[in-house]
Amino acid sequence: MMxxxxxxxxxGTTGSTVLxxxxxxxxxxxAYSEFPQYYPQPGWVEHDADELWRITLQVIQQALEQGxxxxxxxxxxxxxxxxxxxxxxxxxTGKPVARAIVWQDRRTARLCDELKQEGLEPxxxxxxxxxxxxxxxxxxxxxxxxxxxxxxxxxxxxxxxFGTIDSWLLWQLSGGQCHAxxxxxxxxxxxxxxxxxxxxDEILQRLDIPRALLPEVKPSSGFFAETDPSxxxxxxxxxxxxxxxxxxxxFGQACYGEGLAKNTYGTGxxxxxxxxxxxVFSQQRLLTTIAWGVGDSPVEYALExxxxxxxxxIQWLRDGLGLIVSARETEQMARELESNDDVYFxxxxxxxxxxxxxxxxxxxxxxxxxxTTRQHMVRSALESIAFQVCDVVSAMMRESGVSLKExxxxxxxxxxxxxxxxQSDLLGVPVxxxxxxxxxxxxxxxxxGLAVGFWKSREELYARWQLAQRYEPQMAPPQAQQLxxxxxxxxxxxKGWANPVGR
Numbered sequence: 001m002m003x004x005x006x007x008x009x010x011x012g013t014t015g016s017t018v019l020x021x022x023x024x025x026x027x028x029x030x031a032y033s034e035f036p037q038y039y040p041q042p043g044w045v046e047h048d049a050d051e052l053w054r055i056t057l058q059v060i061q062q063a064l065e066q067g068x069x070x071x072x073x074x075x076x077x078x079x080x081x082x083x084x085x086x087x088x089x090x091x092x093t094g095k096p097v098a099r100a101i102v103w104q105d106r107r108t109a110r111l112c113d114e115l116k117q118e119g120l121e122p123x124x125x126x127x128x129x130x131x132x133x134x135x136x137x138x139x140x141x142x143x144x145x146x147x148x149x150x151x152x153x154x155x156x157x158x159x160x161x162f163g164t165i166d167s168w169l170l171w172q173l174s175g176g177q178c179h180a181x182x183x184x185x186x187x188x189x190x191x192x193x194x195x196x197x198x199x200x201d202e203i204l205q206r207l208d209i210p211r212a213l214l215p216e217v218k219p220s221s222g223f224f225a226e227t228d229p230s231x232x233x234x235x236x237x238x239x240x241x242x243x244x245x246x247x248x249x250x251f252g253q254a255c256y257g258e259g260l261a262k263n264t265y266g267t268g269x270x271x272x273x274x275x276x277x278x279x280v281f282s283q284q285r286l287l288t289t290i291a292w293g294v295g296d297s298p299v300e301y302a303l304e305x306x307x308x309x310x311x312x313x314i315q316w317l318r319d320g321l322g323l324i325v326s327a328r329e330t331e332q333m334a335r336e337l338e339s340n341d342d343v344y345f346x347x348x349x350x351x352x353x354x355x356x357x358x359x360x361x362x363x364x365x366x367x368x369x370x371x372t373t374r375q376h377m378v379r380s381a382l383e384s385i386a387f388q389v390c391d392v393v394s395a396m397m398r399e400s401g402v403s404l405k406e407x408x409x410x411x412x413x414x415x416x417x418x419x420x421x422x423q424s425d426l427l428g429v430p431v432x433x434x435x436x437x438x439x440x441x442x443x444x445x446x447x448x449g450l451a452v453g454f455w456k457s458r459e460e461l462y463a464r465w466q467l468a469q470r471y472e473p474q475m476a477p478p479q480a481q482q483l484x485x486x487x488x489x490x491x492x493x494x495k496g497w498a499n500p501v502g503r
Contacts, residue, residue, distance in 0.1 A: 004075040005029075006454055007063070007237075008445040009056060010438065011165050012245065013082045013102065013267040014315065016056040018063035019441040020074075023454065025464045027436065029067020031059045038099060043106040043498075045350070046099035049087050052165070053172050057231075064233075071233035077173070078241035078448030080248035080440045081166040083188045086140040088151070088213075089168070091161050094176050097151060100165070101140040104268075104308060104350040108139035109359040115139075120206070126281060127193045127200050129288030131357050135306070137164060138190035142207045158212040164188070166242045167215045173239060175228025182220040183299050184247040187290035192217070194279060194290055197299065219293035220247070221447040241448030245440045246270040247291050250302060252443030253408045253434065254465040256458050261396075261404065263389055264440065265413035268353070269310040271392045272302045273400065284395040285355040294450065294458075303399065305354035305392030310385040311413055313347035317381055323374045327412075334379040334418045340483075343367040344490040345380035347388075352495070355395040360499035366490050385413065386423040387487040393427060406430045410439040417471075425475035426484065435466040 005028060010017040014037065020029035035055045038046040064071060084103035089096045101107070112132050115121070121132045130136055141162055145152045154160050163171065167181045186192040186199075191209065193200040199214055218224060220243045226236040243251065246264055250272045253262040258276035263269055274291060279301040281288050291302040314330060317323045324330060348361035365380065393404055406429055413419055414433045424431040436442050449455045 004073055004454070005067070005069055006076055006078060006445040006449045007060070007074045008078045008080065008441040008448070009060070009169065010245065010441040010444065011052070011056060011079065011081045011169060013104070016052070016059045017438070017441060018056070018059045019438060019445070020063055020067045020069055021442065021445045025436070025442070025461070027438070029063045029069055031062035031066055033059050041107070043350075045102040045104045047085065047102055049089070049096045049100045049168055052100070053168070056169065071235045071237075074235070074237050075454055076238045076240045076448040076452045077227070078444030078446075079166050079169055079239065080243055080245045080444035081164060081169065081185070083164060083185060083244040083246065084135055084137050085165050086137045086144070086162070087165065087168050088141070088144050088160050088162055089171075091159055091176075094171065097160065098144060098147070101144065103135055105140065106134045106351055106359050108134040108143050111139050111142065112359065124190065124203060127195070127203065128190050129187065129194050129279060129281065130190050131285065131287070132190070133357055134351075134359055135308070135353065136188060136190035138203065138207055138209070141209055141213075145209065152208075155213050156210045160213055161215070162213040163215055166244075170224055170239060170242065173227050173231055174225035175231055177228070178225035180216040180218050180224055182218055182242040183290045183293040184220055184244045185242065186217045188244055194288065194301070219295055221292065221294040221451045223451060238452055239448070240451035241444050241446070243292055243444060243447055246272055246304065247289070247302070248443035248447070249410055249440040250274065250291055250443065251446055252436075252439030252441070253410060254462045255408065256462060259402060262408040262410060262439070265310060265385065265409060265411035265419070267310070267312045267315070269307040269385060269389055269411075271305045271389060271396065273396060275301045275303055277301070280399070282399055284399045285357055286392070286395055286399055287354065292447065294447070303396060305396060307388045307392065308350045308353045309347040310388060311411070312349065313345070313381045313384060316349060317378060323377055330378050330382055331416045331418045333375045334382050336375050337379055340379055340383060341367070341371070341376060342486065343372060343376045343380045344487055345377070345384045346490050346494040347381065347384050348494045354392050356495065358495050360496050361494045362497040364490060364494040364497075366493065382416065382419045383422060385419060386426050387484065389423060390426045390484060404429050406432055408432050408434065410434065410437050420471045421474065424471040424473050426480050428473050428477060428480065430473070431471040432467055433469045435468045437468070
């Protein structure tokens with residue numbers, strides 16, 4: 001056991017990462033690959049699930065080779081995944097019936113409006129902890145079934161399987177033997193009653209979704225299935241941990257106590273606060289979500305603020321506008337300016353998430369002059385990440401009545417020192433970056449390792465958390481407040497832009 005490894009799959013929105021951790025929680029092997037994004041119509045975002053699976057399998061092999069680890073040395077597998085992304089496939093063939101609809105997709109905005117007009121949101125929020133929004137899986141699944149009468153008939157007959165991407169990877173790794181998900185991913189579908197821990201029949205009936213489609217829901221840390229030897233290099237390896245990427249990051253950041261919080265700076269940004277065994281239902285338009293279930297212990301909950309576009313804005317500067325070649329350039333470019341010169345970028349490229357929840361908001365850049373340069377565009381994109389996080393922190397503090405003392409940060413953008421310092425300046429509290437910043441994968445590994453005894457307890461894992469860098473506030477509070485006031489003005493201008501009712 002001491003010489004073995006836990007393999008963690010971090011299947012994100014823009015790429016798949018596979019990491020190998022040893023008994024001491026040290027990173028021993030890593031591989032990553034991006035995969036294509038598809039945008040068939042404005043506001044639509046899709047993934048090819050077969051393509052995603054092939055790339056994930058390739059990355060698993062590359063990580064093993066990079067770490068010089070034999071498949072037989074892998075004791076267990078953990079999976080963390082982009083949440084809410086929705087997929088239907090044929091049980092008999094394992095083939096998707098269509099591309100996966102990504103969490104960023106806004107095609108069901110009108111249906112969500114109808115559900116809200118029916119007055120369903122307060123009740124559904126009390127059941128699921130979520131807002132009615134295209135972000136979540138429920139209306140995506142309804143839309144998929146509505147595209148073809150045959151699909152709906154097959155769904156009723158149990159011939160189709162629905163899943164978020166964790167379920168898809170589990171199905172593939174097990175050779176089609178296991179159709180399941182965990183508590184955390186189920187709680188992101190808008191179909192799961194987080195009080196009763198069961199799929200909600202009333203919501204299923206309103207959306208005309210058959211129960212036969214849905215996966216079994218299991219603890220996040222526990223046995224799911226073994227790998228099919230024909231898929232996993234001749235080995236049967238327990239798949240023993242699954243969690244949505246943000247809940248996995250909360251676990252990897254060792255936020256096991258009530259009131260501990262983290263923010264992940266990825267494609268989007270997601271701030272989660274552990275609320276223990278109590279589900280705190282929000283009045284500030286935050287989400288109540290299941291954090292995880294560990295074995296037979298009671299499930300634990302979290303408050304969450306979900307921001308749709310943060311790192312994706314940097315990717316857009318690179319791929320959409322061609323202003324940068326690499327995200328690594330952005331720190332130096334931002335530092336070339338003494339200030340933002342009153343240029344603000346609201347990256348509502350997929351609407352606005354928490355605490356605004358406006359699917360009709362659209363991206364906006366204001367304050368442009370003849371003196372505006374690409375450095376201003378880059379700096380405004382970085383600053384927009386920190387501004388959005390502040391909006392969520394403010395709502396969370398109002399909700400909980402607890403002042404934030406520090407923020408644990410992880411994800412790809414924590415290497416950007418300009419962003420981390422600006423975040424600390426705006427919040428007025430320290431921002432802490434751990435030694436292992438890929439905490440999503442680490443959390444998936446921890447959940448799997450706990451289930452098979454690779455690690456003995458959460459206390460052991462908590463003791464392994466190590467600080468790499470701490471950013472202290474340096475900006476005068478009045479200056480930070482002024483910047484946030486201007487941000488709020490820009491934010492207001494972006495809201496409702498694409499709503500045809502308001503035109």
